[in-house]
Amino acid sequence: MKKVNTEMDDELRPEYDLRSLRVRKLGPERKSFGGAIVRLEPDVAEVFPNSESVNEMLRFLIRISREKKLAFPTTGADCQ
Structure with missing residues (x-):
């Protein structure tokens, strides 16, 4: 079996x-x-x-929270 030469001959500088x-x-x-x-x-x-479905649901929750005047926590410490 012949060994394949992996080096290409080119004119690249x-x-x-x-x-x-x-x-x-x-x-x-x-x-x-x-x-x-x-x-x-x-x-x-x-x-x-x-x-797309995740974004649609999040937009829905944002709209509902604004209508109900709910505030979502903005930091990770508040989420617990």
């Missing part, structure tokens, strides 16, 4: 060495470069099929 570049991940594991990321607990995530 040495100063353009692309081997040091990082590969950008694609798909859901990709890091987002904008917006907030919120992780849901597994039991909560079971109820919502996608982020």
